[in-house]
Amino acid sequence: MQFMLLFSRQGKLRLQKWYVPLSDKEKKKITRELVQTVLARKPKMCSFLEWRDLKIVYKRYASLYFCCAIEDQDNELITLEIIHRYVELLDKYFGSVCELDIIFNFEKAYFILDEFLLGGEAQETSKKNVLKAIEQADLLQEVSTQSVTSEHLCKCIATPQ
Amino acid sequence: HLPSLRVQVLIRTIRTARTQAEEREMIQKECAAIRSSFREEDNTYRCRNVAKLLYMHMLGYPAHFGQLECLKLIASQKFTDKRIGYLGAMLLLDERQDVHLLMTNCIKNDLNHSTQYVQGLSLCTLGCMGSSEMCRDLAGEVEKLLKTSNSYLRKKAALCAVHVIRKVPELMEMFLPATKNLLSEKNHGVLHTSVVLLTEMCERSPDMLSHFRKLVPQLVRILKNLIMSGYSPEHDVSGISDPFLQVRILRLLRILGKGDDDSSEAMNDILAQVATNTETSKNVGNAILYETVLTIMDIKSESGLRVLAINILGRFLLNNDKNIRYVALTSLLKTVQTDHNAVQRHRSTIVDCLKDLDVSIKRRAMELSFALVNGNNIRGMMKELLYFLDSCDPDFKADCASGIFLAAEKYAPSKRWHIDTVMRVLTTAGSYVRDDSVPNLIQLITNSVEMHAYTVQRLYKALLDDISQQPLVQVASWCIGEYGDLLVSGQCEEEEPIQVSEDEVLDVLEGLLVSNLSTPVTRAYSLTAIMKLSTRFSSVNRIKKVVSIYGSSIDVELQQRAVEYNALFKKYDHMRPALLERMPIMEKTATNGPTDIAQTNGETDSTILDTKHLPSITHPARRCNYHICFCLAGIPPMTAYNKNGLKIEFTFERSNPSPNIAVITIHATNSTEADMTEFVFQAAVPKTFQLQLLSPSSNVVPALNQGSVTQVIRVLNPQKQQLRMRIKLTYTHKGSPVQDLAEVNNFPPQSWQ
Numbered sequence: 001m002q003f004m005l006l007f008s009r010q011g012k013l014r015l016q017k018w019y020v021p022l023s024d025k026e027k028k029k030i031t032r033e034l035v036q037t038v039l040a041r042k043p044k045m046c047s048f049l050e051w052r053d054l055k056i057v058y059k060r061y062a063s064l065y066f067c068c069a070i071e072d073q074d075n076e077l078i079t080l081e082i083i084h085r086y087v088e089l090l091d092k093y094f095g096s097v098c099e100l101d102i103i104f105n106f107e108k109a110y111f112i113l114d115e116f117l118l119g120g121e122a123q124e125t126s127k128k129n130v131l132k133a134i135e136q137a138d139l140l141q142e143v144s145t146q147s148v149t150s151e152h153l154c155k156c157i158a159t160p161q
Numbered sequence: 162h163l164p165s166l167r168v169q170v171l172i173r174t175i176r177t178a179r180t181q182a183e184e185r186e187m188i189q190k191e192c193a194a195i196r197s198s199f200r201e202e203d204n205t206y207r208c209r210n211v212a213k214l215l216y217m218h219m220l221g222y223p224a225h226f227g228q229l230e231c232l233k234l235i236a237s238q239k240f241t242d243k244r245i246g247y248l249g250a251m252l253l254l255d256e257r258q259d260v261h262l263l264m265t266n267c268i269k270n271d272l273n274h275s276t277q278y279v280q281g282l283s284l285c286t287l288g289c290m291g292s293s294e295m296c297r298d299l300a301g302e303v304e305k306l307l308k309t310s311n312s313y314l315r316k317k318a319a320l321c322a323v324h325v326i327r328k329v330p331e332l333m334e335m336f337l338p339a340t341k342n343l344l345s346e347k348n349h350g351v352l353h354t355s356v357v358l359l360t361e362m363c364e365r366s367p368d369m370l371s372h373f374r375k376l377v378p379q380l381v382r383i384l385k386n387l388i389m390s391g392y393s394p395e396h397d398v399s400g401i402s403d404p405f406l407q408v409r410i411l412r413l414l415r416i417l418g419k420g421d422d423d424s425s426e427a428m429n430d431i432l433a434q435v436a437t438n439t440e441t442s443k444n445v446g447n448a449i450l451y452e453t454v455l456t457i458m459d460i461k462s463e464s465g466l467r468v469l470a471i472n473i474l475g476r477f478l479l480n481n482d483k484n485i486r487y488v489a490l491t492s493l494l495k496t497v498q499t500d501h502n503a504v505q506r507h508r509s510t511i512v513d514c515l516k517d518l519d520v521s522i523k524r525r526a527m528e529l530s531f532a533l534v535n536g537n538n539i540r541g542m543m544k545e546l547l548y549f550l551d552s553c554d555p556d557f558k559a560d561c562a563s564g565i566f567l568a569a570e571k572y573a574p575s576k577r578w579h580i581d582t583v584m585r586v587l588t589t590a591g592s593y594v595r596d597d598s599v600p601n602l603i604q605l606i607t608n609s610v611e612m613h614a615y616t617v618q619r620l621y622k623a624l625l626d627d628i629s630q631q632p633l634v635q636v637a638s639w640c641i642g643e644y645g646d647l648l649v650s651g652q653c654e655e656e657e658p659i660q661v662s663e664d665e666v667l668d669v670l671e672g673l674l675v676s677n678l679s680t681p682v683t684r685a686y687s688l689t690a691i692m693k694l695s696t697r698f699s700s701v702n703r704i705k706k707v708v709s710i711y712g713s714s715i716d717v718e719l720q721q722r723a724v725e726y727n728a729l730f731k732k733y734d735h736m737r738p739a740l741l742e743r744m745p746i747m748e749k750t751a752t753n754g755p756t757d758i759a760q761t762n763g764e765t766d767s768t769i770l771d772t773k774h775l776p777s778i779t780h781p782a783r784r785c786n787y788h789i790c791f792c793l794a795g796i797p798p799m800t801a802y803n804k805n806g807l808k809i810e811f812t813f814e815r816s817n818p819s820p821n822i823a824v825i826t827i828h829a830t831n832s833t834e835a836d837m838t839e840f841v842f843q844a845a846v847p848k849t850f851q852l853q854l855l856s857p858s859s860n861v862v863p864a865l866n867q868g869s870v871t872q873v874i875r876v877l878n879p880q881k882q883q884l885r886m887r888i889k890l891t892y893t894h895k896g897s898p899v900q901d902l903a904e905v906n907n908f909p910p911q912s913w914q
Binding site for chain 1: 168169172173176212215216219220221239240241244245248252255256257276278281284285288289290292313316317320321323324349350353354357395396398403404405406408412444445447448449451452483484485486487488518519520521522
């Protein structure tokens with residue numbers, strides 16, 4: 001995967017994960033063009049489109065579009081499953097996730113994504129394991145915000161699997 | 162000073178802004194506060210401030226002043242700080258800025274941190290955005306972690322290694338030892354990422370590929386276990402166990418089995434098993450089937466397995482899910498050349514997809530349809546394709562029209578059918594037809610001698626209906642100019658001949674000249690057509706009048722033609738009949754003909770229609786015109802060289818200020834299939850002459866006469882001696898250099914006398 005974008009029906013960006021090095025200017029240009037293209041698609045059209053030399057896979061969940069750019073050899077259908085898995089993870093984490101959750105807790109959305117994908121590929125195929133890791137990391141974060149004995153507690157919580 | 166806003170409070174505040182200006186004001190205010198907080202080196206709120214900055218960055222506002230702060234956060238001992246710091250680094254920093262290198266040391270320390278979640282953060286960041294320098298510095302640490310027994314870290318290290326290899330391919334070797342027992346892991350995360358790592362290595366290095374072929378049995382076993390194992394709640398997706406891992410294994414098997422008999426055989430059974438046993442009711446099952454089909458088609462599989470794969474694609478075409486139909490068409494397009502007959506069996510389903518609502522599906526169906534057209538199905542297929550042309554998106558019409566022309570040319574069952582098909586395209590999609598179709602159609606019409614009367618009649622009738630579609634109008638004008646005599650004498654045999662007078666025909670052509678819908682090129686065609694009718698019609702006076710009017714046209718092209726045609730009526734009237742006589746049958750240049758591919762599995766004769774290449778000839782009307790021009794200058798053009806597909810013609814002008822200087826323009830054309838590049842023309846003349854060679858128009862002579870290289874030579878001949886020249890040609894053709902020398906002795910006397 002080269003990048004993943006989440007945006008609303010009005011075209012507002014809610015998350016952007018880039019797995020290829022591009023300048024801010026280029027990212028903005030790509031985002032603008034792609035958002036426009038996807039929003040112009042009619043409901044009867046399929047979830048795939050060719051854009052530049054990439055394959056775009058997108059799916060709408062409620063008010064959010066999840067949009068991935070994959071390479072020629074990547075499997076479009078399994079990418080739909082990847083998107084779906086991410087949505088499930090968000091849903092489990094936030095409890096019936098909606099766009100507002102992602103707006104107000106955008107950093108959490110990134111943290112969850114970063115436990116699921118790394119460098120554009122799935123690092124963990126078990127839903128349970130991703131959620132467990134996030135849970136543990138959140139706990140670690142809570143503990144570390146208490147400035148007392150944080151280092152000691154860090155060591156306790158960090159159990160190898 | 163004011164307490165720092167919490168992130169969520171800021172977000173809520175910004176969202177209350179009613180205008181862009183209001184939002185910008187809020188953002189600027191907050192950024193100012195954040196900046197001063199950064200300046201004060203406030204440790205407590207740095208994390209919160211960077212988080213706010215990241216939110217504002219997502220809205221599109223600049224946040225570069227937070228980059229160094231991210232680095233400070235990463236260096237902090239607090240986990241919260243590190244989490245936001247690394248996130249900020251991934252969002253705000255990129256490898257083009259040197260500042261990113263400052264991360265390297267922090268990442269190195271964190272890769273060795275006692276807390277695995279900190280190690281995880283650094284692995285993730287490195288694997289997402291690590292530059293080549295960072296990867297070089299830290300590859301050793303990644304390699305160490307690839308060997309750890311901690312599966313949480315091991316899976317991340319594997320993907321991090323993938324990134325390192327992509328950035329610094331030379332480092333691939335160092336990861337080889339660590340791959341030894343990766344596939345023995347039970348943990349699916351590690352298995353999945355290991356397969357991705359192995360795939361990356363095999364794709365990059367043929368040596369690695371041969372080395373890893375021995376893993377095929379193990380991969381087959383793992384895949385088998387996934388399929389046969391009972392329900393595993395942790396990895397289940399709609400009744401399928403870990404589809405992500407299954408797909409990646411199938412993809413790796415594809416790479417390992419390609420071109421290798423033994424490996425292909427070893428995976429044959431499992432592929433058949435997956436192909437027949439996978440549940441197809443949901444997307445996830447179809448995703449696996451799709452990957453399986455791709456693998457079957459790419460490796461050396463038995464013919465039975467290949468047919469099975471194509472049939473899966475055929476079933477996909479009937480699936481309600483348009484995504485499935487889409488991937489089916491894409492895959493069929495890839496295999497239509499090698500498994501042509503198998504794909505033919507699904508032709509009617511493919512043709513049905515022309516009526517699909519989705520643009521991408523329609524396009525693929527169109528491309529596939531063209532690939533499947535052959536001598537047996539041409540009539541039926543053409544009906545469908547013409548119907549499609551009528552109703553398809555404007556974006557497709559040009560490609561569709563080109564494809565139809567090409568198919569018609571290859572498989573037309575009769576000349577009449579061919580002309581009718583061409584007519585249908587011109588009348589329904591005439592404005593979308595490519596420019597180079599016009600000369601090709603002209604050639605087709607010229608060479609269909611027995612159809613001239615029928616063609617000109619149909620084209621004339623089409624013009625009566627509609628003069629807006631320029632390619633149609635151009636072809637029609639040309640045709641009427643050539644065969645107008647057949648039109649008025651009512652010689653059509655194929656259908657009821659129409660009654661039309663010379664005046665009516667001239668009305669139509671003159672109408673084109675004055676119409677706003679006509680482009681300059683179209684007007685030129687019309688004028689020339691009118692002129693040609695002067696030797697075919699009796700109303701010569703009317704034609705003379707028209708031609709003389711356009712002698713003062715503001716369109717330079719038209720004016721030039723009109724002036725020359727006027728001269729044809731006056732001074733050169735004796736030449737007029739010869740110049741304007743019927744065009745002879747034109748030699749066809751090589752086209753991209755059907756390519757016969759030797760089939761595996763004994764399938765024969767596939768034909769490919771490459772819709773992007775069209776046969777092409779030098780534009781006959783244009784050619785006719787420049788010959789007239791230069792004839793009228795008094796000095797006929799000559800062919801100086803014509804060998805191996807390279808033809809060089811010389812045309813002449815007298816240079817007015819000095820009649821001792823002959824200005825020669827060379828026109829180099831190339832009738833072969835490959836471009837002639839690095840083309841250099843050199844000339845030498847005897848001592849009594851002087852020669853000046855100006856710059857050429859280009860140094861590529863395009864293939865198939867699709868253009869020419871021109872260059873001007875000025876020859877000073879004060880002693881008015883007979884002009885002789887030695888020329889040297891050098892160029893590269895199909896990768897080989899070519900050189901030739903020639904004497905040019907056939908200069909017409911007028912060029913030097």
